[in-house]
Amino acid sequence: MIKIEKRNDVPTTLYFLTPFIAIFLTIIGGGIIFYFLGFNPIEALKFFFVTPISNLYGFSELLLKATPLCLIAIGLSFCFKSNNWNIGAEGQLTFGAIVGGGVALLFYDQEGFYILPTIIIAGALGGMFFALIPAVLKTYFNTNEILVSLMLVYVSKLLLDYLVVGPWSNPEGFNFPETRQFSNSARMPLLFEGLRIHAGIFLALLAVMLSWFVLYKTYLGFQIKVSGLSLKTAKYAGFKGKTMILVVFMISGACAGLAGVGEITGPIGQLHRMISPDYGFTAIIVAFLGRLNPFGIIFASLIVALTYLGAETAQIFLQIPKYTGQVFQGMILFFLLASDYLLFFKIKILSLKKNDLRH
Amino acid sequence: MILDISFIGILIGSIMASSVPLILAASGELITERSGVLNLGVEGMMIIGAISGFALMVITDNLFLAIIGSMLSGVIISLIFGFLTQSLLTNHVATGLALTIFGIGLSAMLGKNFVGIPGKDFPILFESLKESIPFFGPILFGHSIILYFAFVLPFLTSYFLKKTKLGLIVRAVGDSPTSASNQGINVILVRYCCILYGGSMCGLAGAYLSLIYTPQWIENMTAGRGWIALALVVFATWSPIKVLIGALIFGGITIMQLHMQAVGLRIPVQFLSALPYLMTIIVLVVISRDSRKIKLNTPTSLAKIFYKEK
Numbered sequence: 001m002i003k004i005e006k007r008n009d010v011p012t013t014l015y016f017l018t019p020f021i022a023i024f025l026t027i028i029g030g031g032i033i034f035y036f037l038g039f040n041p042i043e044a045l046k047f048f049f050v051t052p053i054s055n056l057y058g059f060s061e062l063l064l065k066a067t068p069l070c071l072i073a074i075g076l077s078f079c080f081k082s083n084n085w086n087i088g089a090e091g092q093l094t095f096g097a098i099v100g101g102g103v104a105l106l107f108y109d110q111e112g113f114y115i116l117p118t119i120i121i122a123g124a125l126g127g128m129f130f131a132l133i134p135a136v137l138k139t140y141f142n143t144n145e146i147l148v149s150l151m152l153v154y155v156s157k158l159l160l161d162y163l164v165v166g167p168w169s170n171p172e173g174f175n176f177p178e179t180r181q182f183s184n185s186a187r188m189p190l191l192f193e194g195l196r197i198h199a200g201i202f203l204a205l206l207a208v209m210l211s212w213f214v215l216y217k218t219y220l221g222f223q224i225k226v227s228g229l230s231l232k233t234a235k236y237a238g239f240k241g242k243t244m245i246l247v248v249f250m251i252s253g254a255c256a257g258l259a260g261v262g263e264i265t266g267p268i269g270q271l272h273r274m275i276s277p278d279y280g281f282t283a284i285i286v287a288f289l290g291r292l293n294p295f296g297i298i299f300a301s302l303i304v305a306l307t308y309l310g311a312e313t314a315q316i317f318l319q320i321p322k323y324t325g326q327v328f329q330g331m332i333l334f335f336l337l338a339s340d341y342l343l344f345f346k347i348k349i350l351s352l353k354k355n356d357l358r359h
Numbered sequence: 360m361i362l363d364i365s366f367i368g369i370l371i372g373s374i375m376a377s378s379v380p381l382i383l384a385a386s387g388e389l390i391t392e393r394s395g396v397l398n399l400g401v402e403g404m405m406i407i408g409a410i411s412g413f414a415l416m417v418i419t420d421n422l423f424l425a426i427i428g429s430m431l432s433g434v435i436i437s438l439i440f441g442f443l444t445q446s447l448l449t450n451h452v453a454t455g456l457a458l459t460i461f462g463i464g465l466s467a468m469l470g471k472n473f474v475g476i477p478g479k480d481f482p483i484l485f486e487s488l489k490e491s492i493p494f495f496g497p498i499l500f501g502h503s504i505i506l507y508f509a510f511v512l513p514f515l516t517s518y519f520l521k522k523t524k525l526g527l528i529v530r531a532v533g534d535s536p537t538s539a540s541n542q543g544i545n546v547i548l549v550r551y552c553c554i555l556y557g558g559s560m561c562g563l564a565g566a567y568l569s570l571i572y573t574p575q576w577i578e579n580m581t582a583g584r585g586w587i588a589l590a591l592v593v594f595a596t597w598s599p600i601k602v603l604i605g606a607l608i609f610g611g612i613t614i615m616q617l618h619m620q621a622v623g624l625r626i627p628v629q630f631l632s633a634l635p636y637l638m639t640i641i642v643l644v645v646i647s648r649d650s651r652k653i654k655l656n657t658p659t660s661l662a663k664i665f666y667k668e669k
Contacts, residue, residue, distance in 0.1 A: 033465075137640075137643075137644055141647050141648050143640075143643045143644055144593075146662075147589075147590070150399075150589075151637075151639050152636070152640070154632075154633065155633045155636050155637060158629040159633070161629050162629035162630070165629075166627060282460070284453065285460075319471075320471060321471060323463055323467035324464055324467065324468055325464065326461065327461060327464035329461075330403075330457045333453060333460070334454070334457050337443055337447070337450065338449065340449065
């Protein structure tokens with residue numbers, strides 16, 4: 001007989017082990033799907049997970065894609081830890097890129113050391129402002145932040161679309177839906193000649209360090225954790241809930257805005273419609289896979305970035321759609337959430353005899 | 360442009376057609392949410408329904424099978440969500456997002472060999488009446504059976520929730536799962552059923568797109584309609600009849616965009632596209648400010664995990 005019991009406390013080893021179980025199961029699940037689509041599963045998985053990072057260029061691409069994912073997920077961890085469901089990071093990324101990109105376009109024919117920092121700050125502020133909308137509505141009007149932040153994603157994407165087609169479109173661009181190229185001073189410095197990896201990665205690493213410090217070494221971090229565990233306790237302890245909600249959304253939005261700016265001043269170099277392949281949504285998976293832990297998030301962002309790269313490689317070698325990456329991303333989250341069951345419940349196998357005696 | 364009466368009739372007819380997937384998906388999601396479950400996987404379930412319906416149509420050459428198959432595929436994919444959230448007690452928001460991401464990816468993989476295949480004509484009813492009666496003809500006649508079903512569905516949903524015992528049970532489970540459970544109602548089972556029903560309607564909504572509205576398979580062809588359907592449920596403050604009205608407004612906005620240039624209005628298309636989302640936010644703010652108003656229809660336990668100690 002199987003008995004399921006609620007655990008009193010979550011075992012720490014299991015807590016950090018389950019992400020690996022989820023990744024393992026995802027690879028097996030992916031193999032099964034490839035098999036049913038008529039591919040040799042081992043070979044297809046190799047194209048997906050090994051080929052993309054088998055050379056230096058591929059490794060640089062991995063870091064390039066992991067950078068925004070890591071940044072956004074770090075921000076989201078503040079929200080999720082305190083039970084605030086900001087799922088609109090994609091919108092905050094887009095709005096940050098719009099504000100940062102707007103500044104970059106102001107300086108399109110100028111060079112100067114001050115340009116890039118201005119753009120970065122503008123982008124962070126843009127993302128922060130956009131995240132404040134669901135936060136303010138939640139704190140003062142009691143609205144559901146899940147729905148508001150989600151709706152705003154589409155509003156920001158449409159705003160970007162309007163700008164690149166209309167007022168901000170390149171006057172010499174033959175009506176392509178894109179802006180002018182940014183000036184060289186508005187671009188993130190490249191780290192190595194010939195590779196696309198840029199200085200934005202330091203922003204991500206800085207965010208990791210800062211978030212670790214804030215979450216584990218400051219009073220604010222303590223407040224965030226307590227609010228996440230129990231809202232009642234937080235209220236009893238006299239924490240000002242409203243301020244904290246605003247602060248975690250601002251942190252989250254600023255990180256997403258930075259990620260947006262990193263993309264447009266890094267690999268893209270201008271504004272157009274497709275500045276992000278849904279990094280803002282995928283970062284939610286990264287945050288969960290990384291267990292909302294700053295260092296876990298670094299690891300998770302590399303894994304999830306690999307699914308993006310793998311999909312691109314598989315598209316070239318196996319002629320399968322690039323959306324395949326999303327199958328893997330979805331599966332990782334499914335398996336991770338499912339394996340969380342083991343954290344909260346103990347599955348005991350009892351012998352029948354013992355059970356009979358008790359009754 | 361000539362604003363004559365017959366043109367307006369045709370315009371209303373096309374607004375109705377564009378609102379069908381929204382009505383179907385939102386009506387399904389409404390039942391799911393009224394039972395206390397927030398499934399953000401609408402977009403994913405719709406796109407799976409779209410590819411399953413289209414693929415079955417191409418393989419079996421039978422539209423009836425294609426429609427049934429799309430609904431079944433919606434049920435199967437929503438079963439993943441149901442199993443995770445109800446049996447393994449996972450977070451609704453995260454699971455629903457995973458479902459959407461997974462669904463879009465899987466549909467593209469499954470649909471790889473169906474890109475570029477032309478669709479079939481779906482039979483429309485009362486075609487002769489459509490042409491012969493001015494104004495009312497294009498509004499009332501010449502539609503697919505799915506459209507008529509979609510326009511009846513909100514009334515059936517409303518009747519179900521208000522007048523039937525099962526509807527009462529669904530509402531009870533959504534409003535107070537603990538008391539419902541104490542009354543001997545199997546909360547988990549009810550929620551499972553509501554999730555699967557929602558899945559079937561989203562599957563049907565997807566099939567409407569790939570078989571009737573734009574009969575072909577294109578990657579990511581639901582194009583955010585699932586999110587609009589989710590917004591619509593909130594916009595309608597969880598009332599089925601308002602879902603119908605809201606769907607016509609949101610559908611009307613979509614059709615307006617197509618006619619904008621003809622009318623010569625100089626409002627950016629993107630502003631119109633953003634309207635459904637902005638209107639939903641405004642409605643959310645208005646209903647949330649007044650706690651009595653939101654309590655009227657909002658399932659109190661929405662997105663909260665229910666666990667019964669055995």
